[in-house]
Amino acid sequence: MISELLYVSLKYGLLLLEGLRTTFIITIASYAIGFAGGLCIAIARVFFHKILKVFAGVYVELFRGTPMLVQLFFVYYALPEIGIRVDPVTASIIAIGLNSAAYQAEYIRSALSSIPYSEIEAAYSLGLTKLNILIYIMLPQAIRIAIPTLTNEAIYLFKYSSIAYFVTASELMYVGKLIATRTFLYVEVYVLLALLYILFSIVLSEIARYIERKLQIPGYVT
Amino acid sequence: MLKEELLIVEDLWKFIDGKPVLKGITFDVSRGETKVILGPSGAGKSTLLRCINLLVVPDRGRIIFDGEDVLKRRDIHNVRSKMGFVFQHFNLFSHMTALENVMLGLVKVKKMPKHEAEKKAKEALMAVGIAEELWNRYPAQLSGGQQQRVAIARALAMEPKLILFDEPTSALDPELIWEVLNVMERLAKAKMTMIVVTHEIGFAMRVASEVMFLDDGMILERGPPEQVILNPCNERVKRFMDRMKYVYSLDTG
Numbered sequence: 001m002i003s004e005l006l007y008v009s010l011k012y013g014l015l016l017l018e019g020l021r022t023t024f025i026i027t028i029a030s031y032a033i034g035f036a037g038g039l040c041i042a043i044a045r046v047f048f049h050k051i052l053k054v055f056a057g058v059y060v061e062l063f064r065g066t067p068m069l070v071q072l073f074f075v076y077y078a079l080p081e082i083g084i085r086v087d088p089v090t091a092s093i094i095a096i097g098l099n100s101a102a103y104q105a106e107y108i109r110s111a112l113s114s115i116p117y118s119e120i121e122a123a124y125s126l127g128l129t130k131l132n133i134l135i136y137i138m139l140p141q142a143i144r145i146a147i148p149t150l151t152n153e154a155i156y157l158f159k160y161s162s163i164a165y166f167v168t169a170s171e172l173m174y175v176g177k178l179i180a181t182r183t184f185l186y187v188e189v190y191v192l193l194a195l196l197y198i199l200f201s202i203v204l205s206e207i208a209r210y211i212e213r214k215l216q217i218p219g220y221v222t
Numbered sequence: 223m224l225k226e227e228l229l230i231v232e233d234l235w236k237f238i239d240g241k242p243v244l245k246g247i248t249f250d251v252s253r254g255e256t257k258v259i260l261g262p263s264g265a266g267k268s269t270l271l272r273c274i275n276l277l278v279v280p281d282r283g284r285i286i287f288d289g290e291d292v293l294k295r296r297d298i299h300n301v302r303s304k305m306g307f308v309f310q311h312f313n314l315f316s317h318m319t320a321l322e323n324v325m326l327g328l329v330k331v332k333k334m335p336k337h338e339a340e341k342k343a344k345e346a347l348m349a350v351g352i353a354e355e356l357w358n359r360y361p362a363q364l365s366g367g368q369q370q371r372v373a374i375a376r377a378l379a380m381e382p383k384l385i386l387f388d389e390p391t392s393a394l395d396p397e398l399i400w401e402v403l404n405v406m407e408r409l410a411k412a413k414m415t416m417i418v419v420t421h422e423i424g425f426a427m428r429v430a431s432e433v434m435f436l437d438d439g440m441i442l443e444r445g446p447p448e449q450v451i452l453n454p455c456n457e458r459v460k461r462f463m464d465r466m467k468y469v470y471s472l473d474t475g
């Protein structure tokens with residue numbers, strides 16, 4: 001087992017690294033889309049009126065209510081029908097990003113609505129506008145509150161990016177499958193993949209904890 | 223010449239869930255005056271203060287502040303920036319230091335350059351007795367009395383024409399009450415115009431130019447503190463004051 005693991009690592013190391021790189025590209029890009037989109041949706045749901053609120057609500061329900069794989073297939077196979085052709089990696093980034101936006105929106109929204117109204121009222125009493133209150137009072141606190149769930153989401157995405165395999169994006173999972181079929185060392189290859197996923201999940205959660213500590217407000221107990 | 227009255231409240235009504243909370247409140251506040259509002263819990267004291275700077279929008283009536291009809295103004299932010307508000311639970315921004323709390327309004331509302339705002343904020347903090355070593359502390363690292371004084375500095379730094387206090391000492395221990403009342407008394411002496419909702423009848427006796435007793439959304443009695451606190455005409459007010467005097471062991475003479 002050990003010698004096979006070493007053999008695979010040495011012989012296909014470069015390929016695995018490339019797969020890992022693609023996995024990271026999908027994770028980071030889709031997380032960025034998810035965060036930007038989630039932020040906008042959350043703000044719309046907490047802050048704006050009627051139409052925008054309804055639209056944001058429908059978006060969240062739609063993306064949380066359907067399987068991510070269906071969303072991915074939709075982007076990859078249905079979009080070309082209307083003339084938008086995307087490569088596997090881009091399709092994965094779009095689908096996972098849009099899906100993550102729905103979840104991140106909910107995390108940020110619940111954080112936004114947990115900010116004590118008393119502070120918002122104090123900000124109004126100083127003469128601050130709604131927009132300024134959002135930027136300087138609500139968001140800085142909401143992001144801090146949401147940090148644990150938001151960083152967790154990054155770890156999820158790192159693992160869920162493996163569904164890109166189904167549209168032949170050459171990420172870690174896809175590369176693994178390739179190596180496995182070529183060498184017939186299925187168990188060894190998947191153990192290796194699992195180790196890689198675990199290793200980087202741990203690294204990510206350590207980074208998350210570091211960020212959390214950095215942003216902590218002194219003396220503040222939640 | 224500036225008119226004598228800074229604030230005129232006329233026939234103010236507010237309904238909450240269909241229930242009248244303010245029932246035609248009328249009074250005015252002169253420049254430099256300290257008006258104290260007393261009254262039982264649920265009387266509508268907080269609602270009245272909140273109506274004055276439109277944190278709550280009244281249903282009927284007029285509010286004339288500094289010669290302008292507040293309810294007709296579209297730039298309510300400007301009006302609010304000229305009125306300070308000090309809350310019972312301080313309501314400091316928990317993610318900002320004491321200094322940042324005081325600076326925020328100066329920079330974002332008054333559009334002051336950072337260094338100027340910082341200088342001004344420090345002056346305000348000094349004025350309420352918050353020493354330099356506390357400036358960079360977060361609210362959670364300050365005592366209640368210190369937090370409330372920072373909150374007063376935050377209001378003060380904006381150079382408001384009027385400060386509204388909503389039970390500023392009700393959440394504090396006795397010793398801390400003193401340090402906050404002391405600051406407020408100094409403000410009154412310096413002719414800051416203030417409306418103070420409080421249960422501190424000792425403070426009212428010393429500082430108030432007029433005391434109003436509010437109950438069930440109406441002003442039951444008003445007059446100099448010696449009258450309203452020590453010798454009220456209204457039966458309801460008399461009952462309330464007797465209890466207050468017992469609680470605060472104030473000698474009735």
Ligand SMILES: Nc1ncnc2c1ncn2[C@@H]1O[C@H](COP(=O)(O)OP(=O)(O)OP(=O)(O)O)[C@@H](O)[C@H]1O
Pocket residue numbers: 238239243261262263264265266267268269270
């Ligand atoms: N947001 C609200 N929702 C429902 N009822 C409210 C609200 N705000 C105030 N009220 C009601 O209005 C009445 C007056 O409330 P208000 O807070 O102005 O009283 P208060 O005199 O400040 O009392 P306290 O001394 O307890 O602070 C109360 O009966 C209260 O229940």
Ligand SMILES: [Mg+2]
Pocket residue numbers: 267268269388389
């Ligand atoms: Mg109150």
